[in-house]
Every structure is written in structure tokens, then in C-alpha cells.
Amino acid sequence: MTGDLTGALARLLSPLAWRTPARSARKLYAFALAEQGSMLDLRLAAARTASPARAAAYLRHADDEARHAQMFARRAARLAGEAPRPFALPPVRADSERLFELLGEREFLAFVHLGEERARRQFEAYVTWFKGQARDQDAALFEAILVDERRHGEYTRALLFALAGAVEARRALRRVARWELGRRWLRAGRFVAERVYLALTLALYVLAAPLALLVRLVRPIRPGLRVEGPAGLPAPK
Numbered sequence: 001m002t003g004d005l006t007g008a009l010a011r012l013l014s015p016l017a018w019r020t021p022a023r024s025a026r027k028l029y030a031f032a033l034a035e036q037g038s039m040l041d042l043r044l045a046a047a048r049t050a051s052p053a054r055a056a057a058y059l060r061h062a063d064d065e066a067r068h069a070q071m072f073a074r075r076a077a078r079l080a081g082e083a084p085r086p087f088a089l090p091p092v093r094a095d096s097e098r099l100f101e102l103l104g105e106r107e108f109l110a111f112v113h114l115g116e117e118r119a120r121r122q123f124e125a126y127v128t129w130f131k132g133q134a135r136d137q138d139a140a141l142f143e144a145i146l147v148d149e150r151r152h153g154e155y156t157r158a159l160l161f162a163l164a165g166a167v168e169a170r171r172a173l174r175r176v177a178r179w180e181l182g183r184r185w186l187r188a189g190r191f192v193a194e195r196v197y198l199a200l201t202l203a204l205y206v207l208a209a210p211l212a213l214l215v216r217l218v219r220p221i222r223p224g225l226r227v228e229g230p231a232g233l234p235a236p237k
């Protein structure tokens with residue numbers, strides 16, 4: 001359900017998201033950051049898990065995400081240079097969310113699985129759109145990355161079901177989906193709150209202008225030094 005929504009949204013927003021080289025560059029840069037962030041989380045998971053086999057799988061996965069981050073960043077830099085007003089993007093430096101520690105391994109696997117499935121549907125929609133626009137280079141980029149994302153989605157599901165059993169695995173998927181929904185809701189709220197605060201501050205600033213003018217008219221500032229006595233009293237003559 002959420003996955004279908006992700007694909008539909010990606011299809012709907014593609015013309016807007018990829019409209020210009022500058023926009024495309026920023027979007028690809030955001031993908032590079034996300035890929036690098038999950039690379040960090042997977043490396044931490046590999047260090048924390050009790051299973052050497054799962055640690056190896058997480059490390060392989062982390063290498064893929066590091067490669068994806070580089071591929072996205074390279075294309076983003078190229079597009080930023082092709083913009084009518086070329087610009088340079090900062091180096092890709094993501095933070096780890098320490099999700100393995102926060103959620104535990106079962107929920108962490110559910111989280112990664114859901115994220116991979118979402119990315120797969122989103123990227124599939126982009127490939128279709130880029131092909132329709134004859135943007136072969138961008139279509140090829142996403143197609144190459146999709147091969148890995150499909151594998152990531154499959155192996156994380158298999159590991160989750162092997163670790164927790166079918167019933168618990170399904171429960172973990174539902175729990176994490178709800179948790180993510182709450183997290184996104186909070187983030188969206190913060191995003192809106194920041195903009196409302198900015199708008200209100202600006203409005204206050206503009207509204208204060210006539211007041212400042214009035215104060216100047218009533219109490220004009222006279223040039224020259226005003227000598228005042230203690231506590232603002234006139235200086236003794």
C-alpha cells in the first residue's frame with residue numbers, strides 16, 4: 001500500500017523534480033546523502049550483530065550503498081555544472097542514525113527492508129519517466145542501482161523471517177511502518193513549524209516598520225552628544 005503510494009507519488013512529481021539540471025542535481029545529491037547514511041548504519045549494524053553471517057551481509061550491503069552514493073554524487077556534480085548558472089555541491093557527508101542500537105536487530109531489518117522496497121518503487125518510476133524523456137543517462141543510472149536495491153529488499157526480508165519467524169517478522173514490519181509514519185509526521189510538523197515561524201517573524205518585522213517611523217517622528221534623534229547626569233538626569237550646570 002505504502003509502496004504503491006511511493007511509486008504513484010514519484011510518477012506524479014517526476015516532471016517537477018527533474019525539470020532542470022539544477023533541480024536534478026540537488027535531488028541526486030539528496031539521494032547520495034541518503035545512500036551514504038544507510039552505508040554508515042549498515043557498518044554499525046555489522047559491528048553490533050551477534051551473527052558473523054549477517055555481519056558479512058551487512059558489510060556487502062554497505063559497500064553497495066557507498067557505491068550508489070558515489071554514483072549519485074558524480075551525476076549530481078555533472079548536472080550542477082551543466083546548469084545555466086553552474087554551481088558546486090558540497091562534499092557528501094551524511095550522519096548515522098544509529099538505528100540498529102535504537103531499534104534492535106529485528107526492527108532494524110524490518111526498517112531496512114521497507115526502505116529498500118520504497119526506493120525500488122521510486123526508482124522504477126523514475127526509470128520509466130527518464131526513458132519517456134529520452135534522458136538515457138539518468139535512466140541508466142537508476143537502472144544500474146535498481147539491480148542492487150532489488151537484491152537488498154529480498155535478502156533483508158529473508159534474514160528478518162529467518163531471525164524472527166514469519167508471524168513475528170510480519171508484526172515487526174507493521175510496527176516499523178507505524179513508527180516511520182509517526183516519525184515522518186513529526187518531521188513534517190517541524191518543517192511546517194519552522195516556515196510558519198519564519199513567516200510570522202517576517203510579518204512582525206514588516207508591521208514594526210510604521211511603528212519605528214512613528215517613534216522617530218515623536219522623538220527625533222538630534223545630532224550631537226547629549227550629556228546626562230547620573231541615572232539619566234540632566235547634567236548639573
Ligand SMILES: [Fe+2]
Nearest residue numbers: 035064065068
Ligand atoms: Fe542504495
Ligand SMILES: [Fe+2]
Nearest residue numbers: 116148149152
Ligand atoms: Fe539499498
